[in-house]
Amino acid sequence: MSLPHILLGLLCDQPRTGYDLERAMREELDHVWRAEFSQIYPALARLRRAGQVHLKVLGPRGGPRRNLYRVTAAGRRELRSWLAAPVQPRSKDPLLARVAFLDILPQGERRAALLALDRSLGEDLRRLRSAPAPAGFRLEARRRAIDRLEAGRRWLQALVHESAASPTAVAAKKK
């Protein structure tokens, strides 16, 4: 329910094409919001019908024709009201989901599973860190995404140590 607002937000920077928007999301908003072209183009068409963006068709310059979108005043209003709206807690987390069911593995396999999860977080972190840094609050959001991944790794590593210390430690401790 947020993609249109993300697009409006990016268009507040400057007018862009659908293609530009995809790249901006990928480069500046990794871990904040990502979408495929197949979602972006229809979303832009809907925003246009809602009068929140304005379309200008540019003649083909270096390739096919381009559709350039810019935010309208109505679009800015919509974006502001979204910023003030409450966030619904996100209720799905693939990492926590994996860990939550590790009890069903025999103790010997848990360590390997935790390490595999840690590795994939590590790769993710490397990708995020190597991306070009945006500015303003977008930079703050990226920092927070990185911090969260690092905290996730620390957590996984603590679980590895606990399950190594005593096979049933995790199940036993009730702290």
Added chain:
Amino acid sequence: MSLPHILLGLLCDQPRTGYDLERAMREELDHVWRAEFSQIYPALARLRRAGQVHLKVLGPRGGPRRNLYRVTAAGRRELRSWLAAPVQPRSKDPLLARVAFLDILPQGERRAALLALDRSLGEDLRRLRSAPAPAGFRLEARRRAIDRLEAGRRWLQALVHESAASPTAVAAKKK
């Protein structure tokens, strides 16, 4: 793509009905994975067709008839292979998305927006903390969800202080 695995995981504890599964998710897996009945019942039917759960229809006892599901050996195998599979990084975060576009608000309104976000995280946290504590790795997952929310609040509060200290501090600092 994980709901069937969550259901298999819960059914490894004990056989349950669709209704029980919804409650178990709500009570034990809040912030890990949640789903509506409209998703759970069809998912159970698919798992059954795939031979990963076995259905036993119980006669009506205290209400309508109940469909009790139990995991099969094939279901356990499927769950184990899912536990070993890599997690794809989640690319959508409503909180980070809100914050990422705070730049478009005038400085005077940013503080209020940040505080509103903080409040909704606070409510969320209270709900999570008051829930009954599960055991084993499920407890670890719940702890991590709580830690993450607390870290989110600390982050928001830091942003509040920064933007109070100097209106353009956030945009200016390049640390």
Added chain:
DNA sequence: CGCGGCTATATCTATTTTTATATAGTTCTC
């Protein structure tokens, strides 16, 4: 005795998201 709340299953619709595919010109590289 009626009312609300709980247990329980199920469907319908709509929206969101993902994955795959098609087209086509341009620019860069070997």
Added chain:
DNA sequence: GAGAACTATATAAAAATAGATATAGCCGCG
């Protein structure tokens, strides 16, 4: 000059998710 990569838009099909509604018996409360 061939092929790869980039710019650019778009649709089809499938899957996942959300939200609402329907049914119906049971239980406890006042």
